[in-house]
Amino acid sequence: MMRRQFDRMIQLITLVLFLLACMLSNALGSRSLSRINLDSTTIFDVATYGAKGDGKTDDSPAFMNAWNAACQAEPNDRSILVIPEGKTFLLKPVSFSGPCKPSSVYVQVSGNIVGPTMKTDWIGYHIDTWLSFSMVNGLTVSGSGQINGQGPLWWENACIGTPPPGTSCHAPVALMFKRCNGLRLNGLTHVNSPRVHITITTCNNVIVSNLHIIAPETSPNTDGINVASSTNVNIRDSFIETGDDCIAISGGSSNVKISGIMCGPGHGISIGALGKGGADVVENIEVRNCTMQKTLAGVRIKSWQGGSGYARNISFKAIKFDAVYNPILIDQYYCPTQQDCINSTSAIRLSDISYSGITGTSMMDSVINLSCSESVACTNIAMDNVYISSVIPGRKVFGKCINAHGRISHVKPWFNCLKP
Ligand SMILES: *[C@@H]1O[C@H](CO)[C@@H](O)[C@H](O)[C@H]1NC(C)=O
Numbered sequence: 001m002m003r004r005q006f007d008r009m010i011q012l013i014t015l016v017l018f019l020l021a022c023m024l025s026n027a028l029g030s031r032s033l034s035r036i037n038l039d040s041t042t043i044f045d046v047a048t049y050g051a052k053g054d055g056k057t058d059d060s061p062a063f064m065n066a067w068n069a070a071c072q073a074e075p076n077d078r079s080i081l082v083i084p085e086g087k088t089f090l091l092k093p094v095s096f097s098g099p100c101k102p103s104s105v106y107v108q109v110s111g112n113i114v115g116p117t118m119k120t121d122w123i124g125y126h127i128d129t130w131l132s133f134s135m136v137n138g139l140t141v142s143g144s145g146q147i148n149g150q151g152p153l154w155w156e157n158a159c160i161g162t163p164p165p166g167t168s169c170h171a172p173v174a175l176m177f178k179r180c181n182g183l184r185l186n187g188l189t190h191v192n193s194p195r196v197h198i199t200i201t202t203c204n205n206v207i208v209s210n211l212h213i214i215a216p217e218t219s220p221n222t223d224g225i226n227v228a229s230s231t232n233v234n235i236r237d238s239f240i241e242t243g244d245d246c247i248a249i250s251g252g253s254s255n256v257k258i259s260g261i262m263c264g265p266g267h268g269i270s271i272g273a274l275g276k277g278g279a280d281v282v283e284n285i286e287v288r289n290c291t292m293q294k295t296l297a298g299v300r301i302k303s304w305q306g307g308s309g310y311a312r313n314i315s316f317k318a319i320k321f322d323a324v325y326n327p328i329l330i331d332q333y334y335c336p337t338q339q340d341c342i343n344s345t346s347a348i349r350l351s352d353i354s355y356s357g358i359t360g361t362s363m364m365d366s367v368i369n370l371s372c373s374e375s376v377a378c379t380n381i382a383m384d385n386v387y388i389s390s391v392i393p394g395r396k397v398f399g400k401c402i403n404a405h406g407r408i409s410h411v412k413p414w415f416n417c418l419k420p
């Protein structure tokens, strides 16, 4: 009897010890795992690489060194490049290039960044871009810092129209993202770019949100965001006040969604200008829940004569206009300078363009202007629930079209120039 009880006790103790051992090894295993996880994020503070942040010292070399360290950190790590709060870093033109070893690189912009204060600071640099990120996958640029391009330096002698590269009036883009996948850009304030504030080109899978872009209404060519040759781009919840297009989508772009944008002053949200000297393709664009305030154009599709290719499946939904100059515009005769424009019968083919749930006021009596090319026309335009009135109560407004095909319902002002 005693003997059996003793044996069972030994069995029980063995079992308990075995279970304890299992739990302990599990705990150790997960502890060492979590330590690996913690260690896999490495912080690279530009200040520890020598950046002064006094607004006067050229901090570009320090930024370059911090970037190279962050970009070359061990694979599978997450690098965080920190631009600390409460300081202003002066940067000359800098190119942050990949590919990087970590699968994601996070740039935390808490402090401010300013551009060169004199044009002579640009001597010896490629003058097309101030800050560029290229070939970096899994890049996030985020924070409450401000990026100031010192635009006034460039605006006085700006080119008219689309500035040809290499001319002295050709001002740089402030921030350029090129050949990227998985870009996230959010929270920052961008002010006074020499030319375009943010260009996104040859990228895939991009989310831009909660930005504030500010430049004077009179500043030349200061587009807010340009998207070119990129796919799966989502731009949302941002304030954009500039001297040119708030957002422009150009050739090679598809699956672009824009929403929650407060635009104005500026030239509105544009597709184009497309087809300048060649073929362009743009498709699957949605602009939704945006407000335009005192902008020169509202929603606009513009193309040069003589181009080829197409723009199709473009929709504008839930748009509000407040004292806008040309609320709804398709212009296939785009020629901003009225010079050097060819008269050509070839044109970009526009189709499947819809406008719905659009309301507001216009500064001009012409509130809808669909000017399509004679040779290819615009096809399948649909307008539904579009109500635009004059800022002057009771004043008559009108819609107008040439070579446009489609149908309208619940539209005011009513117009009947659309062909079936
Ligand atoms: C529309 O955009 C505004 C910002 O302009 C945002 O606050 C609001 O939540 C958005 N509404 C919807 C239905 O997405």
Ligand SMILES: *[C@@H]1O[C@H](CO)[C@@H](O)[C@H](O)[C@H]1NC(C)=O
Pocket (backbone or CB within 6 Å): 255, 256, 283, 284, 285, 286, 313
């Ligand atoms: C049109 O574009 C939207 C995105 O704006 C997309 O969801 C939809 O699938 C496209 N339609 C077609 C027929 O491609």
Ligand SMILES: *[C@@H]1O[C@H](CO)[C@@H](O)[C@H](O)[C@H]1NC(C)=O
Pocket (backbone or CB within 6 Å): 331, 332, 333, 334, 366, 369, 370, 371, 400
């Ligand atoms: C409509 O747009 C075309 C092309 O830009 C322009 O020539 C024409 O003057 C505009 N019409 C009105 C009434 O604004």
Ligand SMILES: *[C@@H]1O[C@H](CO)[C@@H](O)[C@H](O)[C@H]1NC(C)=O
Pocket (backbone or CB within 6 Å): 341, 342, 343
């Ligand atoms: C294009 O045509 C317009 C009138 O249709 C004319 O005034 C202009 O001179 C022409 N431009 C060229 C470059 O031929």
